[in-house]
Amino acid sequence: MTATTSGLPTAPPRRASAPALTSVFVRLKLTLLRNGLRQSGARTAVYVTSVVLTLLLAAAMIPGFLLMRGNAGAASLAVLATAVLALAWTVMPLFLPGGDETLDPSRLVMLPLPPGPLVRALFSASLVGIGPLFTLCLALGATLSLARGAAGVVTAVLAVPLVALVCVALSRAVAAANVRLLTSRRGRDLAVLSGLVIAVGMQLVNFGATSLSRSGGLAALEPAAEVTGWLPPAAAIAAVDAASRGDHASAAARLLLTVAALVALVYWWQRSLVKLMTAPDGSTIGAADGRSAKERRGSGLLARLLPGGRTGAVMERSLRYILRDPKTKAAWITALAVGAIVPLLNAFQGTGSIYFACFASGMLGLQMYNQFGQDTSAFWMVAQTISTAADAYAELRARALTLLAITVPYMILVTTVTAAVLGDWSSLPSALGLAFSLLGAMVATGAVASASFAFSIPQDSGFKNVAPGQAGLAWISIFGGMFVSALVCSPVIGAMVYLRVTDHHGLLWTLLPGGVLYGALVVPAGLKPAAARTAKRLPEILAAVSKG
Numbered sequence: 001m002t003a004t005t006s007g008l009p010t011a012p013p014r015r016a017s018a019p020a021l022t023s024v025f026v027r028l029k030l031t032l033l034r035n036g037l038r039q040s041g042a043r044t045a046v047y048v049t050s051v052v053l054t055l056l057l058a059a060a061m062i063p064g065f066l067l068m069r070g071n072a073g074a075a076s077l078a079v080l081a082t083a084v085l086a087l088a089w090t091v092m093p094l095f096l097p098g099g100d101e102t103l104d105p106s107r108l109v110m111l112p113l114p115p116g117p118l119v120r121a122l123f124s125a126s127l128v129g130i131g132p133l134f135t136l137c138l139a140l141g142a143t144l145s146l147a148r149g150a151a152g153v154v155t156a157v158l159a160v161p162l163v164a165l166v167c168v169a170l171s172r173a174v175a176a177a178n179v180r181l182l183t184s185r186r187g188r189d190l191a192v193l194s195g196l197v198i199a200v201g202m203q204l205v206n207f208g209a210t211s212l213s214r215s216g217g218l219a220a221l222e223p224a225a226e227v228t229g230w231l232p233p234a235a236a237i238a239a240v241d242a243a244s245r246g247d248h249a250s251a252a253a254r255l256l257l258t259v260a261a262l263v264a265l266v267y268w269w270q271r272s273l274v275k276l277m278t279a280p281d282g283s284t285i286g287a288a289d290g291r292s293a294k295e296r297r298g299s300g301l302l303a304r305l306l307p308g309g310r311t312g313a314v315m316e317r318s319l320r321y322i323l324r325d326p327k328t329k330a331a332w333i334t335a336l337a338v339g340a341i342v343p344l345l346n347a348f349q350g351t352g353s354i355y356f357a358c359f360a361s362g363m364l365g366l367q368m369y370n371q372f373g374q375d376t377s378a379f380w381m382v383a384q385t386i387s388t389a390a391d392a393y394a395e396l397r398a399r400a401l402t403l404l405a406i407t408v409p410y411m412i413l414v415t416t417v418t419a420a421v422l423g424d425w426s427s428l429p430s431a432l433g434l435a436f437s438l439l440g441a442m443v444a445t446g447a448v449a450s451a452s453f454a455f456s457i458p459q460d461s462g463f464k465n466v467a468p469g470q471a472g473l474a475w476i477s478i479f480g481g482m483f484v485s486a487l488v489c490s491p492v493i494g495a496m497v498y499l500r501v502t503d504h505h506g507l508l509w510t511l512l513p514g515g516v517l518y519g520a521l522v523v524p525a526g527l528k529p530a531a532a533r534t535a536k537r538l539p540e541i542l543a544a545v546s547k548g
Contacts (some may be wrong), residue, residue, distance in 0.1 A: 008261055008377060011276040020049060021117045021120075021121045022117075022120055022121040022124045022125075023098070024121070025121035025122060025125040026121075026124055026125050026128060028125070029125040030126050030128065033128075036264065039481040049136045050130055051303065053332050054130050054134050057134070057137075058134060058137035058138075058141075060135070060143065061137060061138060061141050062137060062140060062141040064141070065078065065141035065144055065145040066141070066144055066145060067141055068145045068159075069144070069145045069146075071145075073222070074145045074146060075146055075225065075238070075241040076221035076222050076224075076225035076262055077221065077225075078141075078142035078145055078146055078237050078241075079142075079225045079228055079229050079234045079237050079238050080224060080225055080228055080234070081138060081142060082138065082142055082163060082233060082234040082236075082237045083228045083231065083323060084232040085135060085138055085167065086167055086170060086232075086233055086234065089131070089135075089167040089168070089170050089171040090170055090171065090174055092131075092171055108277070109247070115270050115273055115274050116270070118273060119266060119270045119273065120512045121232075122172065123168070123169065123172070123266070124170055126168045126171075127164070127168060130410070131167075131168075131171075132164055132167075132168055135163065135164045135167050135168075136163075136164050136397060137162075138163075138260060139160045139163035139164060139236075139237070140160055142240075143156035143159055143160055143237065143240050144156075146237070146240045146241045146244055147240050147244055148244040149243075149244055151243040151244070151246075151248060151251070152240055152241075152243045152244035154243070155239050155240045155242075155243040155251055155255065157245075158236070158255060159236035159237060159258075160239050161253070162233060162236045162255070162258050162259065162262065163233040163236050163237065163258075166232050166233035166236075166258060166262050166358060167233060169262055169265040169266055169269060171267055172269055173265045173266075173268045173269040173272065174275055176269050176276065176506050177272045177274035178266070181351055193300050197201050200469055202523055220285065225238075229254070231255065231258065232257055232258040232260075232261035232262070233261070235254040235255075235257050235258050235261075236254065236255060236258040238254050239251040239252075239254035239255045239258070242254065257283075280310060283516070308397065310385075310394050310395075311394065311397065311398040311401065312398075313398075314394075314395055314398030314399060314402075315398050315399075315401060315402045315405075318398070318399055318402040319402060320360045321374060321375075325374070327374070327457055328374055331367060332364075332367060332406075334363075335364050335366065335367060336363075336364070336410065337365060338359065338363050338365035339359050339360035339361075339362070339410070339414060340360065340414050342356060342359040342456065343356035343359055343360070343414060343415075343418045344414070344417065344418060344421065347418050347421040347422050348421060349387065352418070352422065353422075354415065354418050354419050354422055354424050354427045354428065354431045355427075355431050355434065356418065357411070357414050357415035357418045357419075357431055358434060358435050358438055359432070360407075360410060360411045360414040360415070360435065361407060361411045361435040361436070361438050361439040361442070361443065362438060362482075363441025364403065364406070364407040364409070364410065364411070364439075365403075365438065365439050365441075365443060365446065365485070366446070366478065366482075367403055367446075368399075368400065368403055368442060368443050368444065368446025368447060368448055368450070369446040369449050369477055369478055369481055370449070370453075370454060370455060370457070370474075370477055370478075371396070371399050371446070371447070371450040372450055372451075372454045372534075372541050372543070373450075373454050373455050373456055373457050373545045374457060375545060376456065376457060376545060376546070377545070377546045377547045379541070379542060379546070380542055380546070382395065383538055383541075383542050386534065386535060386538060387535075388535055389531045389532045389534075390531075391535070392451075392530075392531035392532070392534035392535045392538075393527060393528065393531035395531075395534075396447050396530055396531055396534065397524075397527055397529050400443050400447065400523060400527065403443065404443070405440075407439060408439075411432075411439065412432065413435075414434050415428065415431050415435060416428065418431075426505070426508070427508070429508060429509040429510075429511060429512035430496055430499075430508040430509070430511040430512070432515065433492060433496075433511030433512040433513070433514055433515025433516065434489070434492055434493065434496060434511065434515055435515070436512075436515040436516045436518075436519040437491075437492040437515040437518045437519045438489050438519075439487040439519055440489070440518065440522040440523050441484075441485040441486075441488035441489040441519070441522055442481070442482075442485045442521025443523050443526065443535065444485075444522045444523050444525060444526020444527065444530075445481040445484045445485045445488065445501055445521075445526060446481060446487065446526075447526050447527050447530035447531075448481075448526055448533070449478075449480070449481040450477075450530065450534075451530045451531075451533040451534040451537060451541065452477075452526070452533060452537075453472050453474075453476050453477035453480075454477075454540075454541045454544045454545050455477065455544055455545070456544060456545050456546065461533060482541075488522060489518070489522075491518065492511065492514065492515050492518055495514065496508070496511055499511075
């Protein structure tokens with residue numbers, strides 16, 4: 001009791017109870033979702049389509065698991081599927097930081113909410129959505145394929161909600177622990193790189209499916225399932241299988257392990273929320289100054305390694321774009337990853353060829369296209385330094401040297417490793433020669449395309465690489481340039497085919513010096529007309545790259 005100025009006692013202010021706070025957050029989630037869908041018909045259509053696709057996938061997934069019932073590999077498949085789903089829940093907040101703005105804890109910093117009830121309210125609101133529904137369907141299907149007997153059914157009843165709760169808690173704990181990162185520039189960089197993760201993941205899934213088909217069925221999954229079966233939340237699914245087989249001790253241990261993981265995740269989540277709401281932000285000016293000092297030291301070393309004059313300045317600027325600009329960084333990392341994944345995965349599967357290593361030079365050669373568009377509106381500063389064709393040639397040559405400095409050693413490494421995996425050392429010189437000639441052709445045609453078909457790259461979206469109205473320019477620049485590049489390096493391709501068809505395999509080594517010399521001659525042959533065209537069309541290029 002407290003006293004007022006009139007002397008009458010008054011009751012202390014009452015805090016909202018946990019159930020009341022939980023209901024408020026759930027209603028808030030539903031209200032924000034409803035109001036968000038009312039903003040545009042496109043958003044409503046996308047959400048409804050995602051719900052329908054999720055329900056259709058669930059409708060197909062549950063019968064699929066039921067068909068696996070009694071199969072020797074059903075347990076391995078169910079456990080690993082749950083583990084993959086949990087992994088998706090883990091990385092989802094890192095690559096989709098804006099996917100659920102209604103649950104961003106940084107928006108609640110100024111509210112006087114106690115940590116315990118806040119976590120329970122956020123947890124309940126997190127269970128509303130498509131993701132938890134899909135997780136429940138997968139867990140239900142997995143348990144239906146394994147549950148047998150009374151013990152198995154009871155364990156399944158406990159396992160299904162445990163899987164969903166652990167997945168949601170894992171996602172929210174990771175998001176809360178990294179909320180400072182996800183709302184910063186580095187977090188936006190991470191979101192841009194989500195396309196790379198999808199591309200790499202698809203290649204790994206393809207590799208795994210091929211290996212599985214060759215190994216004789218689901219029996220090859222058992223070693224991985226044995227290990228994964230002790231990692232929550234897959235441990236809960238493995239507990240259903242253990243209980244159905246009569247191994248009650250193992251089933252109880254796996255369930256307890258899953259419950260302990262859920263408690264630990266909720267505790268970690270709560271601690272992260274407390275730190276978020278009470279600790280100062282670490283992204284201070286002092287920290288930024290420290291990074292700047294480190295960057296200045298790196299800049300000095302980089303300046304000493306690069307040539308002097310305009311060439312070194314342009315190369316340093318291009319390298320800094322690769323390291324700092326999200327779109328440029330994503331394009332380079334994707335090219336580096338795909339350029340290695342395609343030849344190496346095919347080589348490991350035994351179906352590849354050493355000439356697949358040309359993907360490395362091809363993917364990185366594409367970075368030469370639309371050189372000025374990568375600068376976006378900042379290109380006007382570069383344009384101030386270009387008044388003649390000689391200035392444009394120096395600019396383009398330095399950009400080409402930056403690309404070659406990264407691509408040449410990387411291309412040699414990928415080709416050599418591919419040859420080692422295949423054991424085809426005799427074809428290494430011809431493959432390298434073809435890769436060098438292709439790289440030279442793409443650098444040459446990329447310079448011409450940059451001057452002729454420049455287009456803007458929007459910086460306000462992680463998923464748009466072409467400004468509205470410029471898609472035709474992008475198609476002509478990239479795909480037209482790739483076709484012309486194939487024509488340009490056709491002499492080297494024709495020489496290789498001729499030597500193989502006529503059984504002159506002993507002369508294939510000559511393609512290495514021939515390809516290097518051909519590529520070295522083709523690059524300046526493309527840079528000179530590109531420079532003249534750049535100097536002539538400089539106002540048009542500046543207008544095109546500044547459009548987005």
